[in-house]
Amino acid sequence: MSGLRIISGQFKGRRLDAPDGPQIRPTSNRLRERIFSILQSRVGSLEGLSVADIFAGTGAMGIEAVSRGAAKAWFVEKHEDSLELLRGNLEKIGIAGLVRVIAADARQLPKADEAFNILFLDPPYRRRLAEPTLTSLVECGWAGNESLVIVEIAADDRFDLPDGFRMVDERQQGNNRVVFAVFAGASKSTAAE
Numbered sequence: 001m002s003g004l005r006i007i008s009g010q011f012k013g014r015r016l017d018a019p020d021g022p023q024i025r026p027t028s029n030r031l032r033e034r035i036f037s038i039l040q041s042r043v044g045s046l047e048g049l050s051v052a053d054i055f056a057g058t059g060a061m062g063i064e065a066v067s068r069g070a071a072k073a074w075f076v077e078k079h080e081d082s083l084e085l086l087r088g089n090l091e092k093i094g095i096a097g098l099v100r101v102i103a104a105d106a107r108q109l110p111k112a113d114e115a116f117n118i119l120f121l122d123p124p125y126r127r128r129l130a131e132p133t134l135t136s137l138v139e140c141g142w143a144g145n146e147s148l149v150i151v152e153i154a155a156d157d158r159f160d161l162p163d164g165f166r167m168v169d170e171r172q173q174g175n176n177r178v179v180f181a182v183f184a185g186a187s188k189s190t191a192a193e
Helices: 029-043 060-067 080-093 130-139 188-192
Strands: 050-054 072-077 100-103 116-121 143-154 165-173 176-183
Touching: 029 060, 029 116, 029 143, 029 165, 029 176, 050 060, 050 130, 060 072, 060 080, 060 116, 072 080, 080 100, 116 130, 130 143
Parallel strands: 050 072, 050 116, 072 100, 116 143
Antiparallel strands: 143 176, 165 176
């Protein structure tokens, strides 16, 4: 995927490095543009918001958010090759000193100092990693009340939102399905247990 680029904002048109092999599956420019269009219609400007790019790979989602005005961005990736690619893209764009890269399994995150406004999840397809990651985001303070989570999965993936999340939109494009959900907090029955 040699044509990976930033779609809009401060870094519009800047190219990102992407792997040739199947080990990293970056969100295509077209799908990323659609996701950010939907996102903009839901939240308006990203100015001043905090974002987390989980299963970051190339970092395209988080970098796109920073390009559009996000004030804080954390990137989570555990694979060494992906981390090298991610750090290279952050350096290439010139924001390496403004963001935080966390080398960790997304299901076992460190505690966050505060919840993020927007969280992007693009786990490897057909491995059922989205649900436990969403649970980890809540338990570790990354997702708080009204955090918006955008989950990209395969169109045929089985996916169930954990307790406390409410789906607000769902779109399919080709082999991809994108679920937009808001964390509304644990239900009263769960909290009482």
